[in-house]
Amino acid sequence: MSYTWMLLAALTLPLIATALISLLGRWPNIRESVSAVTAAILFTVIWWLYQAPPEPLTLVVAAPIESLQIAFSVSRLGILFALIASGLWLVTTLYAAGYMRAHHEKNQTRFFALFALAIASVMAIAFSDNLFTLFIFYEVLTVSTYPLVTHSGTPAARRGGRRYLMILMGSSIGFFLPAMIITWLSAGTLTFANGGILEGHFDTSWLWLLMLLFMFGVSKAGLMPFHRWLPSAMVAPTPVSALLHAVAVVKAGVFTILKVVLFVAGPEFLQQSDTSQYLLIIPMVTILLASLVAMTRDNLKERLAYSTVSQLSYIVLGAFMLNQSGLIGGTMHLAMHAFAKITLFFAAGAILVATHKTKVSELNGLGKQMPFTFAFFTIGAMSIIGLPFFGGMWSKWYLVSGAVGFSGQPALQWSLSVTLMVSTLLNIWYLLTVPMHAFFKPAPDKSQYKEAPVSCLIAMAVPAALCIYFFFDPHLIYDLANEIVTGDGQ
Template sequence: MNYPLMMIAALILPLIATVLISLLGRWPNIRESVSAVTAALLFAVIWWLFQAPAEAVTLVAAAPIESLKIAFSVSRLGILFALIASGLWLVTTIYAAGYMRAHYEKNQTRFFALFALAIASVMAIAFSDNLFTLFIFYEVLTVSTYPLVTHAGTSAARRGGKRYLLILMGSSIGFFLPAMIITWLSAGTLTFEHGGILQGKVDTSWLWVLMLLFMFGVSKAGLMPFHRWLPSAMVAPTPVSALLHAVAVVKAGVFTLLKVVLFIVGPDFLAQSELSQYLLIVPMLTILLASLVAMTRNNLKERLAYSTVSQLSYIVLGAFMLNQSGLIGGTMHLAMHAFAKITLFFAAGAILVATHKTKVSELNGLGRQMPFTFVFFAIGAMSIIGLPFFGGMWSKWYLVNGAVEFTGQPVMQWSLSITLMISTLLNIWYLLTIPMHAFFKPATDNSTFKEAPVSCLIAMAVPAAMCIYFFFDPHLIYDLASEIVTGDGQ
């Protein structure tokens, strides 16, 4: 098959789905079938690009300035991100078909169409050839997901959407854009290259300032204090929370920071800055503070939102350790967290559909009536915690190795290890106690409930199964992460 043609297909398939879904509102079954079939085709295309021998192909869509092109190319990190997003788009479509109908959500055609448009933005981000292209579609993703956040149309949804838009666009324009301009003026290019493009072009004594601009400018990564958009976005329907705010939007943030560290600044060059190690304080504080806040939240989706804030910073932490184990661990966590967290959000939505309960304190005893839902929740929780027999163990394993191998100040090395240990214990408390209480504590009332629709259960089962599968066979994700970090693929 033609390699450039497959790249184009990956970029335009979700756009075609957006148009078709918009025209098929009168036929819900056909509309949702189009969404599912397109997601399956997109995953197949990405899988073909992953399997095919890599070709140095760059597609230039526009060149407003010679050194600033809107261009796309295939990289191994982009393939990893695209595989996750396209695969979980299919699963979420199956889940949404049951959830949206069972919950009697309005404007379902608009929902599925905007969902496809958001995936198109994600594909453009994944295959961006340079930081300029990535920035453009980073902003497009924000705008295209805003109507999904405000889908309910309530005053709470509008408030959440306003905060979502204000924080994400305000931080990207205020910090990300200046950082990109400084990079372009210094290097004369924004094209991604292994090892970075800034070596010898920026004074290392000021490099930490540039990195702070990137860290806070890419607020989709959820670093404190620019994290409040994520809990606010939980007013969206659960399928939106599950894919866009556990996979696509937040992963676009950490994906961007990984790209900056690996292919704009370069780990070796960043390590030459003595102050760069103190950048780790930001993700360390975010990990611990977000976990502590999660412990206090009684609303289930809000607790999961703060868990996401914490878990995203594991990826940032791995990136800024600037050693091979940390970078591999952070890259692997990009995938492991996606499968685990989408399982948890699916379970939260299933509980809402079946029982209309949203508070953690109301779930006692519910596991005996909804055993599948809470077993899946327990699997997702244990993977995020990093327990054996679940895929999340391997990303945590490499992150811990990265902390041990860290060559900065001894106090920072100890701080990394202690942060990972304490946060794991906090994860156990605020996540694993939920299914434990659901199965083993007396019910809070005498109401009788049943499981959510079958499509919701099937959709939950798939990522839960992947959490287990990736413990026994993590080679796909590990090999991709190793290629990305060592330079065999961007």
């Protein structure tokens, strides 16, 4: 298969799956098989792209204005994002097949079709050749996931969906769009390039303001105060929560931030602006405040939602450190967080299916009745904390190295290190208390529960195993991150 056909396949396979799934509502086994098989084929195609010698290919779909094209190309950062999304689509399909049936969810065909459509949007974002194309499919992703957030149709779901749509689209139109227009007017192009496109075309004294527009305009990255859509969207079914927090939506946000820093502004150009370093305060505040809020939440999914808000800002923090270690750490965390967080959300959904319990305070003693679920939860939690023998340790390692080697204001260097250390301690408290209560506190009654369906357990086991595997062999993710940061990634 040629390079062009592989790129076309990556972009179109999820769309074909969307159409087929929509026609297979009367045959749920075939419907879910189509979703799983397409995800497996998509992952294989992207793996071929990863292994193939890179070609300077640009696939132009349309050119509304001469210097503004809807175009796609292959980059190493795009491949990393696409590998994560396609691989976890397969795992989530397996999980959703068990969850949706066991929980007797309605409109299951619509769910699987819209999930495939969201993955199609992610592939378009991952392989966008320019900021204009990325912006278009960033908005498509918002619209395509809105019906998933409101899937249950309850008043709470509709309220959560309205907030989801208003914050994401309001911020992108109010901040992201103006930032993109300013970039285009300044540089004359929006095509991503190694080292960025702004140097020599934009006044460094105003660079901090442009970056601020991008940071708040990309509210899928969950930076405070534009983070409230994430907890509000927890009214959605658990597979949707996995889509939001690990597979697609939030990762599209931090992916966009990395693209802007690496291939629009450029780290070296950003370093010429003394004021740009103070943008680090925003992710630092988000990391700490979101962790503190997570500690107060008894609802398990809401606790995990605020954990996501905090963890996303690790990636933004690494990006704006503007040194090699920080950028590598942030890029690696894109993957390490995805595997760990999807494990945690799958476990929360399994607990709901098996016991109908949603609060941390209700989980006492459940570890003996659901040992696999809580063991997988523990693995995901330890990886997010960054403990040895779990993959999250390596992304945290490079982030801390980036903080120690930060060359800006000494007060900021000290603050970066303290933020990472304190937030890790807070992670321990609000994540490990869940399995501790489940395994070591007595059950309040003699109710007996069983594990969730086998498909849910298998789906949890896969990302949990990857959390361990990538501690012992992180080279795939590290090598991709290193190529991206050192200039071979675009």
